[in-house]
Amino acid sequence: MRSGMTGYGARLLATAALSLGVLGSAYAATQVKFGQPPWPGASVRTEVARELLEAIGYETSVTKGSWTLDIMGVAQGSLDADVALWLPTQKSTVEPLAKSGKIDLIAKIVPDAKYDLVVPDYVWKAGVHCICDLHKYADKFDHTIYGIEAGNDGNVLMKNAIKHNTYDLKGWHVQPSSAAAMLTQAGRDMRRKKWIVFLGWKPHWMNIKYNIRYLEDPKKIWGGKSVVWTAINPAFAAKHPNVKKFLSQMVAPAKIESQWIYDYGQKKQPLKQVAGTWIKNNLDLVSQWMQGVKTADGRQDAMAALKAKFSP
16 A cells, blocks of 8 residues: 555655746747857957846857857857947858848947047047048148057058059058057157047947047048948847847947946956946846847846836
8 A cells, every 4th residue: 555655745746847848948048159259349349148048037158269260159059149349340251141041130230339449539630631631631640550469441441552552651560469458558659749540430439548549541441331241140130029129129329338348357246246347237228128028938128127126
């Protein structure tokens, strides 16, 4: 009798465990896998997206690597999304993937980005408003354009311009360096009121810390207006339309993101703190990103969960 009851009880336990397993799998949190290139803007932007997704019930992970490895990961499905694609400077790699349907470009997450040559404000006021003005003051600039890491798109663009004498730049050279070293050099020269021309971009903390001007480029060798795009894997997007909806509505202009980067890169605030503090103080904008978005289990509007976590 005891043996029979034990077998019956075991069967009950097994059935209950199986039922719980089925329920658990039904409500298992979806993981969103982000690729993240090693840039401060990409770091904070990704962290803001992660904080919001995790607050509404998703799990997230980040794979850090070069931007080319990240976007190939999205195309191949080992990563789900990337919020740091710069166009047109990365066009040669990104456009074929988008046209072939391997990635979907779903949002201009930074619609007013910029990547071009910059000069200090005092150089601008002295008459240098355009890349075409540089050759007139070549000696003041020591025939040098300060770039970032070797092989970077901006360096290559300017090397090609020099090679083909675009804007009468024959005889100039590009000085490659790390972004940090280039900006250290620029900061030192600006304190001394020396003339310098270097690669500039926004969003970035340089736009807050330094008084700089972007040079006009009438020949559009830089490709015209820059935009930072969010890319998603099409299969993941089809399976998880709620995540796609949020990412397609997440738009943060360069002014906002430059402040993120300044707080993280210059003030050395922890990444999670920068993201969390900004979200708490900007729930009105976040609500626009979350229109029509539900929590991961589909039971409530995303903003209800976000307000519960982030409201003061």
